[in-house]
Every structure is written in structure tokens, then in C-alpha cells.
Amino acid sequence: MESKMDAVQPHSSGSKPPFESERFKFDDRISDSDPSAANGLLESLGYEPELTRNRSTLQVAFMSFVLASIPYGLATTFFYPLVGGGPVNIIWGWLIVSLIILCVAASLGEITSVYPTAGGVYYQSFMLSPPKYQRIIAWICGWSYVVGNVMITLAVNFGSAQFIIACVNVFEVSPGVGIFEATTYQTFLIFLGITLLCNAVSSLGNKWLPLLDTFAIFWTLVGLLAIVICILVIAKDGRNSGAYVFGHFEPQSGWPDGWAFCVGLLQAAYATSSTGMVISWVSLFKIIPMQTPSLLESSMCEEVQDPSRQVPRAIVGTIILNTIAGLLFLIPLVFVLHDSAALIALVSGQPVPTIIKSAIGNSTGAFLLLLPLAVLALLCGIGCTTAVSRSVWAFARDGGIPFSKHWKVVNQSLGLPFNAMMLGMVIEIALGLIYFGSTAAFNAFSGVGVITLTVSYACPIAVSFMGGRSHIKNGKFDLGKLGVFCNIIALAWSLLAVPLFCMPSYLPVTAESVNYAPVVFVAFIIIATFWYWVWGREKYVGPPTADEAVIDLRLSGA
Template sequence: MDASRRGSAMQADQALARLGYKSELPRNLSMLSVLGLSFAIMAVPYGLSTTMYITLTNGQAVSVLYGWIFVSLISLCIAASLAEICAVYPTAGGVYYWSAMLSTPRWAPLVSFIDGWLTLVGNWTVTLSINFGGAQLILSAITIFNEDFVANAWQTVLCFWAVMIVCALVNAFGSRYLDIINKLCIYWTGASVIIILVTLLVMAKDRRSAEFVFAHYDASASGWPEGWSFFVGLLQAAYTLTGYGLVAVMCEEVQNPEREVPKAMVLSVAAAGLTGVLYLVPILFVLPDVQMLLEVANSQPIGLLFTIVTGSKAGGFGLLFLILGILMFAGIGALTASSRCAYAFARDGAIPGYHLWKKVNPKLDMPLYALILSTVVDCLLGCIYFGSSAAFNSFTGTATIALSTSYGVPVLVNLVQRRKAVRHSVFSLGKFGTVINVICVVWIVFACVIFCLPVSLPVDASSMNYASVVFSGFAAIAFAWYFSYARKNFTGPPVDREAMDTVDGVMAAPHSPTEDLGDEKVVKSNGSKSR
């Protein structure tokens, strides 16, 4: 590392110490790398491909295209709101830490505890949904060459576990190469979209009309009222566009995080929105018979779509292989964010067994036990598929609800506090901040309702959307831990509120003295020490 980079890293570590934490992770990620990580977690072509059955059921072309554009604009508002706060408090605690800092001292522990669990559950379930959908997609590739093949529950879950293990191994032993992996994701995704776009348009023998692409609406397959079906279909876009907030957990591995991470958040959403339009429009122009696509096993029709349009099994698999490559970037990136989130939350004692999960492996330079915890939790949750064939829809719904709500908490608290904390943010939204924040909160409340609904009616035990059940299960664990331990022992992030002020949007040094105790620094506030 050259002198300038060492200087930037030292300044970032000092700023982190003023926020109450000791730097334990190497700062070897760039803004482009964080942008790539966010882009990887959103994984636009992959996310839209694995959830395509949702919009084909609920409105078809209009829901696919305009639902994507609508949610992209909403996501820009949310990303900008979070970026504004992140520029003031750049720590791996992310929205959990921000919620504590923006709240009053009386409510900070409870608010941060709730938001921390929402974030953790959101991280775990978005990783789960990415890799579980990936397992279904991998198995659907077999049907390209063997139309009679239908994967059973055991085959699907075992494939999912294999994907999880590969992602975990890359995170554990390739942590030093995450910067390269995240950057490579941008180029792979961009190249894949161009290749798929050109191939489909050149090889398609039949094309839909412009009227179909931009104006066709058919919700007859959903069972929902026509107007309401459009909103149920928004899950496809909302699920895909969730990763931008997760990258805040990488703040302690980036130089100049107060500038680079907020910038990456907003740019990733803008890039994802544009990528989605470029990917969806050509697909709509060459879309085969919708009913045939909806009858595909495991609700993964993209491989069949590619095969029909190219007129070749090899061609269909080749295009699907590009999507599977994006899957691996997404799975690795999501598990990276999950492990960092578990690590950050554990070091404040908010998770049962936190003494273990907060440890950083000195040889691997990453929180190994937090990675193992995230992997095991996801592997266990995957077993829900044994009882519900619609488990993937439940996973996507839970991830979208948990992450959206976790993003909404600091934005809402910021509004209640009249946005005083972000007045000098280096990423200020200025006079538009209040309007943008209100749009975020209203959308998130609405999203929590619609994403608990099943994709289509009628439903039975196997096709029901169990998002609310999974969400409630984690809520029960969080409440049990809070009343048995955290209520008396958890004080939130280790921050001296009265001793801190903000200068140019970056937290200034505390006025109260600090004591050096060997390798740890103790901040004199509520008896909390930086961990």
C-alpha cells in the first residue's frame, strides 16, 4: 500500500474510532469494488430471470416493464436517503448504527436492536433466496436437454447446499480477492446483457409487436383483481433491487467511506435500473407463449425461453450459463454482506453467542465464525422447501420485507428528528430531502403488505406465501433474546452522544478523553467499549 493510501486508511480508522469501534478489517476495497458488490447482490439479469414467473402471472408485459421502472425510481429515493445518512456515520453497523445515532438516548437501544435484527434477517434471507433460486435455475438447465426431468425436493435442497458451500469457501479463502471479484462482476454482467440482447434479437424467428411490449396487460392467471395484480407483481422488481443498502456493512473495508460508499449506493441503483430496461425490453419482444412458460417445473422458465428463441438447446444453455455466472457473483457477494452484518451486530452483544460471532480470523482477515453462522442458518432455512413448493416466493418476500423495513427505520427516525443530523452531510439531499424520505417510508409500509401475499389465487398449504411466517419466526427469536438478555445488557452502539459533533458531515472527535487499554480503546459513554 503506498503512502497516500496508508494515510487515507489511517484517517478512516481514526474516524471509526471516534464512532466507537476499533478497526479490525483491512481497507483494501475501492468505490468501484463496492459498486460491484452492490451490483452483484442485485444481480439484475439473474434476479429478473428467477422471478419472471411473478410478473408473467400478474400482468405480463406492463407489469414486467413498468413495474421495473416504477420500483427503480422508488429505490433511487431509498438509496439516496440511506446514502445521505451513511456519509455521516460510515460504519459496518450500517442502518442498525444509524438508527441508534439518529434516535434519542432513551430509545436508541430498542430502535437499534429492532433494526439490527431486521437487517440481519434481511441479509440472511436475501442470500438464501439468491442461492436457492440459483439451485432451481441450475436444475432447470437439465430440462433443456431432458424435457422429462423434474427435480424433487431433495435434489433441489442438496443443490442449494452445494451452492452455499461454494460461496462460503470463496468468502473464507478468497477474501483477499473480493476486490477483484466484485469488479469482475460489473464486466461479466454488462457483457452478459449485451450478448443476450444481441443473440435473442438476431436469432428470434417470431417477434412481438411494440403494442404488446409497451401496452399488453393480462392478469387472468393470477386470480387477483386486475388492478391489484399489478402491485402483487412488483415483488419481482423490489426483490431484485434490494442490495444497495447492504453495502454499508463494507464501510470498514473502504478508504474514504463517507464519500465512496454513499456514491456506490446511488450509482448501483441507477446502473441496475438501466441494465434492467436493456435486459427486459428485448425479452418482451421475443417472448414465447406465456402459458407454456408458466407450466415449467420449479417456476424457472428462462432456460426454456432462451432455447425456444434461439432454436437451439446449446444456444439456450449458453445464454443460461451467462445468467448462472451472475448467480455465483450474487451468491458470493450476498454472503459477504451477511457475514459482515452478523459480525457488526455481534460485536455489540445483540446476537446469542456473540462472543464467537464477533471474532475476526487473523490469518484470513475476515469474520470466519460470522460467515459460518450465516451459511448454516441459510442451509437450515432451505429445508422449508420440503414442506412448501412455493418456498422461493416466501424467501424473496421475507428478504424484501425485512430489508425494506430495515432501510425505512433510520429514514423514519431521521424525519421525526427533522433531519437535523444530516444537515451537513457530504451527500446532502438539500430541500428535496423531506419529500424523498416521505416517499421512502410510504412505499415501505405498502410493500410490507403486498409482499406477504401469494403470487396467485387460489392457494393451498404447498403454494402459500410463508413470508410472514418466516418473518414472525425471526421476530420471536429477537424478542426472546431481548427480554432474556438484551433488555438489561444491550445499550446499543458504543457512542458518546454528548461529546460528539459533526463537521462537514463526518463525525468529529469526542470531546471526552479516551483511555488506551492495550489493543482496545474505551470510549467513556454508558460504559461501552469499542469492540
């Protein structure tokens, strides 16, 4: 079959802006719940459907939940709101950011219902932008998207290494001294082992990944209930009052109170950073041979039946589920939280294992309760690893990455973009070497991941909003005035997040506590700019698009 990528030409610079014309005309008698109809939509957007559709709304939500891995994500970043403001920062910071991210999810859901393609926010930004700015906006969004996936995956695997070490050290040789005081190189080797394991499972164990998704849901539920019940019932050192849990504000970062609270929001922002990634999962999942879940916002859309409805619902529904799960995890921890100054001073930077051990009263019980979080960390890493391969693949197939011909190849025996996965792994390991220079490297990885993903999500929302949102009526998830409100909140958050997460977590700043996020962020900007100047400005035309003519999706005559 001839590829649509060969048959469809991009918009010319003089064509009518996408948001000023009716891009698609859906026949009410046609439902893209039919895989062939969904493939027809995909072909009309300029892509050849290479992947099999097999996911329901519930399964997409499951995958998104695994990507977020809320208990694990909140556990590994608990330090930031603890030093930022204590209980108020932990509880209310999570709730505030969750509501903001719900607005981001709703905004992306509206757009995805119109453009449910594997390019995700990258493709959507191109389609929604005025012709004069299409290429540059798509380029910025595409690079931000790819970098965000790589950095979040790096942060997950690196955080897993640190968290596992902290879990082991609930066993002590003497008070305050764990049995495994890992050196810098030992921590790096554990990170390296986790990274290699996640890539091996994601590539070689592809067909088992849907089962892992389902397993992770029940594993998370059981583990979360066990932690909540045990620490609240036993509470060896007593329980705090409700006034303390919901009203005590104790910033210890050295920043002014208001800014300290904002810097402490990194925990919530990191844990919710996978919001748009499910779209990518949805686009690129393949059952025979199976593809693994992806963090890319739109990638799974090409593999889900009726993506125009399923993906928006899954995105919004998962945020609501994650918000509830986060509160169930955080509130009990704050009830048994004691001596926050000592927790902040922990060399591991991981307060949660110590909090749970203190509440349970013995090392064995604490370790058993932490075990579900450690396993969830590995499952999250596997999903994130798959996301990297999908994000690199989606951008490379349009020439956005140097040597794209190598990264856009789909390995037919494995049924996934293996080369793209290996590229992501090499970059992650190389960046992991930063740890030898600064033990605060995790802050840089997670900070850059949040920043770049936020920028990538903001691109289509911004051009959609400035274009009058006229295209939304062609989708199946139009929120009307509520959608306008969500757009404004999402864009305001994006403007805050970029400078916010470039800041060090606490003062005074030392070589150990400095935030390297701006350095890493600028490095990627330089690389992206250099490649655009060398290659992109002459040859990059963006993703393939449909003709301006109205597309009839009736398949009876196709």
C-alpha cells in the same frame, strides 16, 4: 492499542437527542480520503478500526453491482410479474420500483455520509433516535438487518439451484420433458452444494474476491449483450409489437388487477433489495488479509477511503446503473415472449430458460446464452454469503445475538468473521428444509428477505425524517428538499412492502402455493422478542457511541 469500545460510553437516557445537537464538527482542512482520518472518524464513533481501507468509489459500485446481479435476479423471479400482469408488470413495474429504490438509496446515502460505520442502518438508527427509544429501535433494526441478509442469501442460493436445473432442462428427451427432472431432495442437494461452495470461496478464497468483482462486471456485460443481440436477431417465433411490450396488461394471478400488479413487483423488489447492503460491504472489506464483499449497508464503510463521499455516490450510482441494465435485459425478453400461460404453468417456475430457447430455436445455443447467468448466480451467492457474515458480526459485537461472544470473533488467519459466516450457513441450510414441505419455499425466502431489509432501511430514514433531518447538514451528501421527497417515498414504499410480500402470488391458495413468508417473518420476531426479554432489556445498551462533546478530527495532534 486500547479499544474505543472500552473507552466510550453509550448515551444516557437523559442526554440530548442526537438530532438536536451538533454531533460532529469537521475541520474543512481535513479530508477523510486519508485512511488515517477515516479511521479517526471511526474511532470517534466508538469502534476500533480493525480493517484496512482499500476501496475506491468505482470499486464499491462494482461490488454493489455484483450483489444486485440484476440479470440473474430478474431471471430467477420472472414468474412473479409474468403472472401478475405480463409485459406492463415486467417493464413498468421494474422502472417504478427502481425509481422508488433510488429514493431509498438517496435517503440512506445522506445518512451514511454522516455515519459511515460498519453497523450500517443499525448503528445509524441508534444514533438518530431519541434516547428514550434508542435501544428498542436499534434492536428492531439490527434484527431486521441480520434476518434480511440471511434470507436474501438463502433466496439467492435456492434460486440458483432452481435456475441451474431449468438451464440444464433446455435439453429435452421429448417435447416438454427435460433431461433432468429433479426431485425435491435432488433440488435440495444442489442448493446445499451451492451454499457450501459459496461459503468455501468466501472464506478460503478471500484474496481473490476483488478480482472476482471486476470479472463479474465484464462477464455480466458480455453475457447481457450476447442474450439481447441473439434473441432479438434470431427471434425464431417472431417478435411482439411495441404496443404489446409496453402496453399489454394480462393479469393471470386471480387477484384484482391493481393488487395483481403490486404483487408482481416482488421481482423488482427482490432484485433491488441489496441497495443498502453496499454500505456494509464498504465497512468490512479488508485486503491484508482481504475481506469479502458484504451485503450490509454500512459494513464496507470502514474499509473505503473517504466513505462519507464514496459510499453515497456508489449507492445512488449503482441504482441508476442497475435500472438501465434491467431494462436492457427485460425489454428484449418481452419482445420474444409468447404463450405466457404455458410459461406460468412450468413446473420449474423459471420461464427465462424456456423463453430464450424458444427465441434461439435450439438447446445448445440457449444453454450457452444461459451460462453467463448461471455463473453470475454463483458470484452473487458468494457476495451475499460474505454479507451474512458481516451483518452477523456487526450486530454480535454489540451483544444483539444470542451467544454473541462466539460470533463477534474475527479469524485472524482468514481475516474475516468466520464464526459468523458459519452461523449464517447453518441457518440457511436449516431453513432450506422448508422446501420439503412446500415447493413454493423460494417465495417465502425472497419475500421475507425483502420485508426485513425494507424494515431495516426504513428505521434510520424514519427517525431521521421525524427528527427534522438536522444532522444531514453535518454530512457531505445533503440533498435538501429533494432529500425530504426521497424520505417520504422511501417510507411510503416500506409501509406497502410488508403486507404486499406476505401475499400468495396467485389464487386460489393451495398447500403448494401458499406464501410462508409471514410464518418465517413472525418466527424471527418471536426469537428476537424472546432474546430481548431474556437478555436485551437488562444488558443491551446498543452500539458504542461518541461523547456529546464536539469531536475535533484534526489528526495533527492525535
